[in-house]
Amino acid sequence: MRISVQLKDFDIGKELKLFNNGDTNIGAVVSFHGIVRNNSEKSLMHMDIEQYPGMTQKAISNYVEMAVERWSLYDALVIHRHGKLLLGDRIMMVATAARHRRDAFQSAEFLMDYLKSRAPFWKKEVTKDGYQWVKSVLDDESALERWR
Numbered sequence: 001m002r003i004s005v006q007l008k009d010f011d012i013g014k015e016l017k018l019f020n021n022g023d024t025n026i027g028a029v030v031s032f033h034g035i036v037r038n039n040s041e042k043s044l045m046h047m048d049i050e051q052y053p054g055m056t057q058k059a060i061s062n063y064v065e066m067a068v069e070r071w072s073l074y075d076a077l078v079i080h081r082h083g084k085l086l087l088g089d090r091i092m093m094v095a096t097a098a099r100h101r102r103d104a105f106q107s108a109e110f111l112m113d114y115l116k117s118r119a120p121f122w123k124k125e126v127t128k129d130g131y132q133w134v135k136s137v138l139d140d141e142s143a144l145e146r147w148r
Contacts, residue, residue, distance in 0.1 A: 001076050003060050007083045019077050019095050028104035031095040036085045042127040049082040050122040063114045071103040113143045
């Protein structure tokens with residue numbers, strides 16, 4: 001299992017190649033990566049993502065451990081960036097490896113839902129008119145209900 005909270009960009013192809021290291025018990029690998037998009041009524045210039053080192057890593061580790069236990073994963077990867085991110089920048093990546101595709105898909109969705117709603121990141125959208133902190137979205141909170 002690998003969790004990285006980092007400033008620098010990452011190469012999706014390279015990460016997947018390292019992740020899928022030829023284990024013959026793995027029957028499915030699911031990956032997802034998120035991209036900074038213009039989610040503002042005003043034109044987004046960039047997004048600032050803040051986090052507390054150690055706290056953020058530990059919280060994500062707890063979610064990954066939950067996924068590994070629940071779906072008997074062979075491996076899991078979470079990369080999440082922080083700092084100043086521009087439109088189109090990669091913001092995060094999740095990959096899960098399991099014996100069967102259903103476990104790989106469900107565990108990846110589980111991790112995405114928890115990262116979106118519970119991981120301790122604070123996101124600020126910066127436009128030419130100023131900035132605003134990103135608030136919780138009801139749909140993101142509702143998505144957690146299916147994992148209880």
